[in-house]
Amino acid sequence: MHFELTVNTANIVENYATLTRSESLLPLVGDKAKLQHYAATTPIVDMVRFSPAQLDADALIGLLRPLTPRLYSIASSQAEVESEVHITVGVVRYDIEGRARAGGASSFLADRVEEEGEVRVFIEHNDNFRLPANPETPVIMIGPVPALRRSVPLCSSVRRTRHRVKTGCSSVTRTLPKISSIRLSGSAT
Structure with missing residues (x-):
């Protein structure tokens, strides 16, 4: 535990x-x-x-309290990367009374997991968010830019259907540039 x-x-x-x-x-x-x-x-x-x-x-x-799982949005489309799962993590860094602090999970991923390192994960399905069944149906996404940037899988789908994306999908910021891949172990269902 x-x-x-x-x-x-x-x-x-x-x-x-x-x-x-x-x-x-x-x-x-x-x-x-x-x-x-x-x-x-x-x-x-x-x-x-x-x-x-x-x-x-x-x-x-x-x-102490048990560590609760950190939930991150999947930032990849299965249609584009097949069996891989990409995530976008905003690394939490802050000061408390002049002392530098960092988020437990995000700084672990950014600072301590080595390339090709292994991290246990689980995937939590979300039935509440999906594109319309008809790919010709116009879609307007309204929300804060950071939330839209986390919607890379949606952006990938939108690009494939030749819709124009105005914000949030042109670049993903605050990713983990030093890690090119992490082996994720856990259930994909």
């Missing part, structure tokens, strides 16, 4: 403070606003570093 380490919560802070009897964290437990602010601005790793305590692995793991 894997656990969430990048996103702190008020519940985790409160449980850690109570378990460790941390003099710096216990006062936060009685002040909801300060507790929420601390959780929002202090990743779990910093909380443990700034308020160290003797905990065994089971006690620490007991505080």
Whole structure:
């Protein structure tokens, strides 16, 4: 099992403070606003570093939430790449109080998976989004450009049917240029 380490919560802070009897964290437990602010601005790793305590692995793991799957849109058309699945990932990078941070999954893919590395995946089918059955039916896509850029499979289909695409499909930005391929293992159904 894997656990969430990048996103702190008020519940985790409160449980850690109570378990460790941390003099710096216990006062936060009685002040909801300060507790929420601390959780929002202090990743779990910093909380443990700034308020160290003797905990065994089971006690620490007991505080953490299971890692939830990260969902990414498929950015390839099966008609064009057959058995491959391409994804477009916007790498999450941000600062918290002057310290550089990165998203757990996106930075893992961008910074730590080597070319030809293997990543476990699953495919979640979406029945709510599809092109009209008649390829002659005009389609207008309206939405934020980042969402349209993630619709590369749709763009591929649109290109094949000779429709003009005005935005979102001419280029895909914030992809992972250093990785030319990653072997994805998992169920494709």
